[in-house]
Amino acid sequence: MMEIDDKQIIQQCLNGSKNAFELLVEKYYKVIFNVAYRMTGDSDDAEDITQTVFIKVFDRLADYDYRHKFFSWLYRMVINETLNFLKASKKFKDLNSKMVTTDKNPEQRCIESDLGTRIQMALMKLDPSYRILILLKHFQNCSYKEIADSLNLSEKIVKSRLYTARQLLKDIMIEVGI
Amino acid sequence: MEKKYIQLIHKDLDGLLTPSERQELDTALQADPELQKFSEKLLRMSEQLKQVPLLEPPPSLKQKIVESIDFNRYRAKKTKPALFSRFAQWYAEPRFRLVYGLAAGIIIGILTSLLLFPGLITQPPLQITDLYGTIGIHESDLNVIREYSVDRNSFQGAFKVKTYWNIVGCEISFQTNADTEIQLEYNQALLEFRGITTLESIKTDLKTTPNLITLSASQSGNFLILFEKLSPSIFPITLKINQKDKNIFTQTMTNN
Numbered sequence A: 001m002m003e004i005d006d007k008q009i010i011q012q013c014l015n016g017s018k019n020a021f022e023l024l025v026e027k028y029y030k031v032i033f034n035v036a037y038r039m040t041g042d043s044d045d046a047e048d049i050t051q052t053v054f055i056k057v058f059d060r061l062a063d064y065d066y067r068h069k070f071f072s073w074l075y076r077m078v079i080n081e082t083l084n085f086l087k088a089s090k091k092f093k094d095l096n097s098k099m100v101t102t103d104k105n106p107e108q109r110c111i112e113s114d115l116g117t118r119i120q121m122a123l124m125k126l127d128p129s130y131r132i133l134i135l136l137k138h139f140q141n142c143s144y145k146e147i148a149d150s151l152n153l154s155e156k157i158v159k160s161r162l163y164t165a166r167q168l169l170k171d172i173m174i175e176v177g178i
Numbered sequence B: 001m002e003k004k005y006i007q008l009i010h011k012d013l014d015g016l017l018t019p020s021e022r023q024e025l026d027t028a029l030q031a032d033p034e035l036q037k038f039s040e041k042l043l044r045m046s047e048q049l050k051q052v053p054l055l056e057p058p059p060s061l062k063q064k065i066v067e068s069i070d071f072n073r074y075r076a077k078k079t080k081p082a083l084f085s086r087f088a089q090w091y092a093e094p095r096f097r098l099v100y101g102l103a104a105g106i107i108i109g110i111l112t113s114l115l116l117f118p119g120l121i122t123q124p125p126l127q128i129t130d131l132y133g134t135i136g137i138h139e140s141d142l143n144v145i146r147e148y149s150v151d152r153n154s155f156q157g158a159f160k161v162k163t164y165w166n167i168v169g170c171e172i173s174f175q176t177n178a179d180t181e182i183q184l185e186y187n188q189a190l191l192e193f194r195g196i197t198t199l200e201s202i203k204t205d206l207k208t209t210p211n212l213i214t215l216s217a218s219q220s221g222n223f224l225i226l227f228e229k230l231s232p233s234i235f236p237i238t239l240k241i242n243q244k245d246k247n248i249f250t251q252t253m254t255n256n
Helices: A002-013 A018-042 A043-063 A070-088 A093-099 A106-112 A114-124 A129-139 A144-151 A155-175 B003-013 B019-031 B033-051 B062-069 B085-090 B094-116
Strands: B143-152 B155-164 B167-175 B182-183 B190-197 B205-209 B211-217 B219-231 B237-243 B246-253
Touching: A002 A018, A002 A043, A002 A070, A002 A129, A018 A043, A018 A070, A018 A129, A018 B062, A043 A070, A043 B062, A070 A129, A070 A144, A070 B019, A093 B085, A114 A129, A114 A155, A114 B033, A129 A144, A144 A155, A155 B003, A155 B033, B003 B019, B019 B033, B062 B143, B143 B237, B143 B246, B155 B237, B155 B246, B167 B182, B167 B237, B190 B211
Parallel strands: none
Antiparallel strands: B143 B155, B155 B167, B167 B219, B182 B211, B182 B237, B190 B219, B205 B211, B237 B246
16 A cells, blocks of 8 residues: 555544544554564563554544654654553563563464564564664565654664664574574 | 675675675675675574564454544544635625625725726836935836937947936947047936936946036946936937047937
């Protein structure tokens, strides 16, 4: 779907259309859930974050600046929400020892491969500020510009930090035997 | 490992290597086994990340999200009607009809008066505001009432008398290769000298005495000498052009 469609959908949402917002949820809730899950390593937390993000999106929809891409605005919101969540739950401190949650539903367990689980473990050992860069670049296939817009950083800084993040993740993956 | 090649490996991961960079990197990789090992590990990591599938959120999540939204937030806001509808709505108010009638009558009255008596639209006479600078008039506003061309010896030029309301402008433009004196004689009871403008920044000497303006210039020039009318008649005006103390052209303009 093109960006112009997002703007039309948002306009309809602002006119009070429930269907339009459902369309927006349908389009983005999986992406948001995945970013939140990869950041927290917990599907329940990811669900809560996804729900909170959409409530905030709806509340702040009137403030959305049409000059920017909607998904950049959305990513920024999910990133902030996730980082705030991690800070609030003091997970920053013990992330390195945190294991990936195992309380997944059967469907999710089937879908997520063993490699996925181990990579998630490796990701959780990475500092959240680096983890988010890996997620946006390698899981969401964002361009450097899109990442820079979402994180409010310059493209140069994004590149430099991503290079470091990749090298750190590579070392972690070797360490955990991936 | 050189930082430059590490950056090229990262560029390679992003698929952004140019052909020359690719060649440079391949050469470096062949020469440096450590760099090659580093590149392989990074590429392997990137490939493994690509294999991680997108997680399916619980099926109930979408419904939970939609149920948690207060859709009345925006629905409650009354959207602003279009401009035309707002105007139509406003116009339809009966209490304003008398006002509309009066306003329409005034507008029609003014337009009719202007059509019947165009002289009502009069422009106040412009004033010359300073001597050598700002003249409250554009040159193109002046109407030419006399026009002469001069081609004598080494002097080629044109002379025009222009008027606009209470302003009279005598325009002289010329080209010459000798020192030239241009004199303009006028009747100070009919015209009052107010200023001179020049379109080109050239060295000029200006002398004014009652009834006579003398300009000395060489090469070329374009002057507008401005007067204010003191009576409906402005003539006689005499133009004299002298070179080396010798008169080469004289033209006296009269009312006829």
